[in-house]
Every structure is written in structure tokens, then in C-alpha cells.
Amino acid sequence: MTFQSIDPTEIKRMGMVKHLSPDQWNALMSIVEHIDVQPAGRIVNRRGNRLDHSLLLTEGLIARSIPRSGQRRSTFVALEFPGDFVDLHAFPLKRLDHDVVALTDCKLLVINHDRLHALIDAHTELGRMLWSLTLVDASIHRHWAMRNSSMRGLARVANFFCEFDARQAAVTGQHADIHKLGITQSDIADATGLSSVHVNRVLRDLREDGCCEVRPGALHILNRQKLVSRGAFDPAYLYLPGSDAVL
Amino acid sequence: MTFQSIDPTEIKRMGMVKHLSPDQWNALMSIVEHIDVQPAGRIVNRRGNRLDHSLLLTEGLIARSIPRSGQRRSTFVALEFPGDFVDLHAFPLKRLDHDVVALTDCKLLVINHDRLHALIDAHTELGRMLWSLTLVDASIHRHWAMRNSSMRGLARVANFFCEFDARQAAVTGQHADIHKLGITQSDIADATGLSSVHVNRVLRDLREDGCCEVRPGALHILNRQKLVSRGAFDPAYLYLPGSDAVL
DNA sequence: CGGAGCGTTGAGCAACGTCAAAAGACGTGG
DNA sequence: CCACGTCTTTTGACGTTGCTCAACGCTCCG
Incomplete structure (x- = not known):
């Protein structure tokens, strides 16, 4: 400490x-x-x-x-x-x-x-x-629990990245298309319940689909709308400050 | 109402x-x-x-x-x-x-x-x-989230039944080998993130393995120790009253 | 008697995991 | 600066798990 x-x-x-x-x-x-x-x-x-x-x-x-x-x-x-x-x-x-x-x-x-x-x-x-x-x-x-129980690999990772994007935007106060990503593919695997090998293939699919690209150290969002669609993402569950969340 | x-x-x-x-x-x-x-x-x-x-x-x-x-x-x-x-x-x-x-x-x-x-x-x-x-x-x-992300079908269902058993015991105050089970195989599928067809096969495996048996309306625990082992179940996360939970 | 919902089973296929190998990235010490 | 070890990424091959579709029997209830 x-x-x-x-x-x-x-x-x-x-x-x-x-x-x-x-x-x-x-x-x-x-x-x-x-x-x-x-x-x-x-x-x-x-x-x-x-x-x-x-x-x-x-x-x-x-x-x-x-x-x-x-x-x-x-x-x-x-x-x-x-x-x-x-x-x-x-x-x-x-x-x-x-x-x-x-x-x-x-x-x-x-x-x-x-x-x-x-x-x-x-x-x-x-x-x-x-x-x-x-x-x-x-x-x-x-x-x-819902995401890792009922979504397939590609949607799961896409949804995960959408959450990452939305939460990061809530921190900085603005949307960014490039996020410093201090996590490895193995971390993404632990978060999504997939094997790291499969995560790697899913990332390739997302890249070829034009959604996003993960380079060492950064997540590039190429087409946010497409990414949201692939991940069926709805940020309501995040109760983000400034949204219509009622706390 | x-x-x-x-x-x-x-x-x-x-x-x-x-x-x-x-x-x-x-x-x-x-x-x-x-x-x-x-x-x-x-x-x-x-x-x-x-x-x-x-x-x-x-x-x-x-x-x-x-x-x-x-x-x-x-x-x-x-x-x-x-x-x-x-x-x-x-x-x-x-x-x-x-x-x-x-x-x-x-x-x-x-x-x-x-x-x-x-x-x-x-x-x-x-x-x-x-x-x-x-x-x-x-x-x-x-x-x-952990269970449905990182456990295979059989372990997942076994762990789910262990939780059911432990929580039911906390309600009645005693362990029972037969639980009235007012849920369908489709409900178990929704809870474990499996298809109902696959749940059906997993239940057959659990029965043939001597762990437990699901009949319409009831869950029979045939061998609790085996079930706990198959589901790698540890009830600490339930913070049950009377356990060493500190609330 | 007929329909609706549930349980059961089979066949075929898609998704995903495991194993293994190799190449790139990066820091460390010489 | 290079050599080395370690960690990460990438890719292939192969086996397994689990999903989908489909059919059929069962029970319950109108």
C-alpha cells in the first residue's frame, strides 16, 4: 500500500x-x-x-x-x-x-x-x-448473468464492448471511438465466459464485420450503431447519471 | 390483486x-x-x-x-x-x-x-x-453469472439444484430429500441458460448417475454428497442465516 | 373427445473448447 | 545493442457440447 x-x-x-x-x-x-x-x-x-x-x-x-x-x-x-x-x-x-x-x-x-x-x-x-x-x-x-447465459459469442463480446464504451463515456463525459484498453483477450474471455481462443476468433469476425477492432492496448469502435445492433445493447440497466434513471 | x-x-x-x-x-x-x-x-x-x-x-x-x-x-x-x-x-x-x-x-x-x-x-x-x-x-x-458462464451443463444444473436444496432448507429449517418442485424443465432451462431439450438430457444423466431425479412436481435428491460434488457447490455466497455469515 | 402444455427421444448441425505450434510484443540483463 | 524469457496473439486441426428441428407420447382439462 x-x-x-x-x-x-x-x-x-x-x-x-x-x-x-x-x-x-x-x-x-x-x-x-x-x-x-x-x-x-x-x-x-x-x-x-x-x-x-x-x-x-x-x-x-x-x-x-x-x-x-x-x-x-x-x-x-x-x-x-x-x-x-x-x-x-x-x-x-x-x-x-x-x-x-x-x-x-x-x-x-x-x-x-x-x-x-x-x-x-x-x-x-x-x-x-x-x-x-x-x-x-x-x-x-x-x-x-443474462448476457453470458443467453447470448452467443459474437453478440456477447459486442454487448460487452458496448457496456465498456457506455461506461467509459460516463467517466469522461463524452463518447470516444478509441478507448485505451488495458485488458488482454484472456481478460475478455474471463468476462464473457468464452475461451481465449474463441475470443480471438470473435474479434476477427467483429473486425471483418466492420464493428470494431481490438489492437494491443486499444479498442477502436468503427461503427457504433452496428456494434450496438450486433450486441442488442440497451444501456437502461446501467442507471447512468444523466439518463432517465431515477435514483 | x-x-x-x-x-x-x-x-x-x-x-x-x-x-x-x-x-x-x-x-x-x-x-x-x-x-x-x-x-x-x-x-x-x-x-x-x-x-x-x-x-x-x-x-x-x-x-x-x-x-x-x-x-x-x-x-x-x-x-x-x-x-x-x-x-x-x-x-x-x-x-x-x-x-x-x-x-x-x-x-x-x-x-x-x-x-x-x-x-x-x-x-x-x-x-x-x-x-x-x-x-x-x-x-x-x-x-x-459465474455458474452460467463457466460451468458445463451437468455441473450447472447440479449446482442449481444444490442452491435450491440449500435455500429450501433455510426456509423449512431442515434438509429434505424430496422437494416439491413447482417448476418445469423449461424453467430450469431459463435459469441455467440451456435449451429445454438439453436440460432434459442432463436430467437423464443426473438420474443415471444416481445424483437426483426430477419427477413431475418434485425433485428427489438421491445422493446429496454426489450432487454437491458434481455441481462443485459451496453455499458461502448465500450468506445463510445460521452459517458463519457476518451481516 | 380434442387441444394445449409438458416430457422424451432421435438426427443433424453449429458453436465452442482443447491442444498444439508459431509468431509477435515487451521488458530485462548482459 | 542484442539475447533471452515471458506473455500475448494468431492460426490450424479436431473433438465435444449443446442447439434446432421434428416427431411422438403423456397428462390434464375443458
Whole structure:
């Protein structure tokens, strides 16, 4: 763990936490203790450990990961982007059932549970909003279950990229046709429940179809409309700030 | 909707709500307005609808269901047993992203959101416990995503039956080798992401393997240890009351 | 008696996994 | 700068899993 001094007023509200009002955000920042820096590949929290703090991601990409019994690989059940709480579930639950893994180098705000407890008692609406944020996670889990249960390889990967695109846009505030993609084809395989070999073939099909192109380190969206169509993507489940989501 | 008079002191704490203390339970029962009876097959709540109440299941079986785009079938992302809140997520979120479907005839306690809001303001610990209950749902969603992404047909169905068995045991308070199973093979297909034809073949394999037997209307567990082994089942993700779950 | 829904089975095919080999990318140490 | 090891990507070949279509029997219920 690396500790750094932090000026909370410098941290920007982005992504999912834009659901919080500026006042709620400032209140939350007031109890942040320090910034935690984690390198790519590090397991930030291991399943079953008792946690006395939660982490708010400000830079980088994180996966929630469940190890497959008897196999080397694991299955991803969600990706976390800047502006997401990566393990707020551990605040009420105390223990997590899954691992939290840094896919790229990450910066995280550390929020102590006792201080959060006191803060919520004083700001009941903030508490309800944090509850909502964890339920958006649940909605995303449902979507992942649906996607990996009922969509074929090509649609599955296309839908996954659409989610990536939409969430990234929510972080930066604008759509981009090129995303820095700090994940490997093997990561995509873990997220979609396909083998990495099959992911590679699906990526070729998507490229030849003119939807998108994955080069080492970046995802190029060639035709967003086509990609959305191939992946039958509807972003309602993301409850994105600024959409007609009602939180 | 059918309305019935209700004596809250008659309703037993069972299943997941056993996480609530008797005092919390009584407080919750004090704001129940009436009992809602729903027939098998009825869509109790449709996705996107704005809800001003949540439902606590006391009898029957309910599925959370996401329609597949462009297909007749849908995908189940969780089953709800007696003692579960079926749509408490709608309390903070206001709108659900999925349908809630009665698989069998059901009885449900109707809890108004405004009254719940007031109750939680007076009992902050109850609020936190309800938050926890929704996060157990999230944990179950994660498990379903993992199961349907990374397990093969036979293991998938076996694991599903293990969950059914464990949750049913949590409701009745004892393990049973025969479960009334008010669901069809097509329902099992929707829950596991397989085709109903393939489910039928997997059930034959499980029967010939001596694990379990599905007859119309009932699941017979022939060898629980074998079933758990075939499904690589570990119930930790259920955070069952009475286990070492820490809520 | 007839229809509707469910369970069962077979045949053929498409999707996907596994194994293996080789080439490219990248960092490290010499 | 090059040599080396490691990780990733790519491709082929082959086997398996699981889907689709189709037909038929069963049960329940009108």
C-alpha cells in the first residue's frame, strides 16, 4: 500500500458517483483518509477477508472476480470504472464473496467503515444514495448473468464492448471511438465466459464485420450503431447519471 | 390483486429474513398493509414500472426474469423463496430493470415505501440490515453469472439444484430429500441458460448417475454428497442465516 | 373427445473448447 | 545493442457440447 497526502477538493466527481449531489460528495470526501495505489494484476481484496474500509476507484480498471473451482482461470462478474465504489458491498456485509482485482494500475480512495457509519447517520439521504449505488452493481450483475447465459459469442463480446464504451463515456463525459484498453483477450474471455481462443476468433469476425477492432492496448469502435445492433445493447440497466434513471 | 386482513404476529420469520432480529421483524410487520395473492405465471412487477411498494414473499416461488431481445424465452437471474424480499431493490432505485414472475401460486406481504422510509429513519440498524439483504441478492446474481458462464451443463444444473436444496432448507429449517418442485424443465432451462431439450438430457444423466431425479412436481435428491460434488457447490455466497455469515 | 402444455427421444448441425505450434510484443540483463 | 524469457496473439486441426428441428407420447382439462 502506498500512502499519499490528499486534498479532497481536488478529486472530481465522475462516472457513477455523479449520482451524488455536490454536497453529498463533499461530505464523503471529508472522511477520505488517503489514496491507495495498486499495480496491475494485484488482488486488492481477497474473498472471505474481513474488511474495515471500502475503496472508491479514481483511476484505472478493476474486475470483480470469482475463482473457478478446480481451474486456474477465474470468471469476472463486473468491471469497475473510475467513479465506482469497488467494494462498498463490504460495508454492510463485512465479508466479500469474490476477489477484487486490479486489471491496470489503479488509484483508490480509502474510506473507513466506522467513519462512513457516522457520516451516514448524520446524512440519511447519502446513506440511501450509497445503497442505490450498490444496487446498480446488482443490476449490472443481472445483466452479466443474462448476457453470458443467453447470448452467443459474437453478440456477447459486442454487448460487452458496448457496456465498456457506455461506461467509459460516463467517466469522461463524452463518447470516444478509441478507448485505451488495458485488458488482454484472456481478460475478455474471463468476462464473457468464452475461451481465449474463441475470443480471438470473435474479434476477427467483429473486425471483418466492420464493428470494431481490438489492437494491443486499444479498442477502436468503427461503427457504433452496428456494434450496438450486433450486441442488442440497451444501456437502461446501467442507471447512468444523466439518463432517465431515477435514483 | 387480492386483499386479505392480516395479523402480523401470525407471520413467521423464515429464510433470509431470519437475519432480522425479532424486534426488527415486528417493526417491519407493523407497517405491512395487506397480503397479495398471485397465481402461477403472473408477472408481479414489470420492468421499467415505477413502484411505490415492495413485496416480501411468504409462500410460493418467484423468479427475477430478463426478457431476451428478439426471442420468446427469457432468462432467469435469481429465484426467490419464502422469506425473501422480491423487489426491495425498487425501494432505493424506484424502477426495476427486470420482471418479477410468480412461478407458482404466491402470497406476498405488501410494504409501502413511504412507511418503510419512515420506519428506517427511526430504526437505522433495520435500514442497514435491509441493505444487507439486497446485497445478498447481488451475491447470488454474481454466483449465477459465474455458474452460467463457466460451468458445463451437468455441473450447472447440479449446482442449481444444490442452491435450491440449500435455500429450501433455510426456509423449512431442515434438509429434505424430496422437494416439491413447482417448476418445469423449461424453467430450469431459463435459469441455467440451456435449451429445454438439453436440460432434459442432463436430467437423464443426473438420474443415471444416481445424483437426483426430477419427477413431475418434485425433485428427489438421491445422493446429496454426489450432487454437491458434481455441481462443485459451496453455499458461502448465500450468506445463510445460521452459517458463519457476518451481516 | 380434442387441444394445449409438458416430457422424451432421435438426427443433424453449429458453436465452442482443447491442444498444439508459431509468431509477435515487451521488458530485462548482459 | 542484442539475447533471452515471458506473455500475448494468431492460426490450424479436431473433438465435444449443446442447439434446432421434428416427431411422438403423456397428462390434464375443458
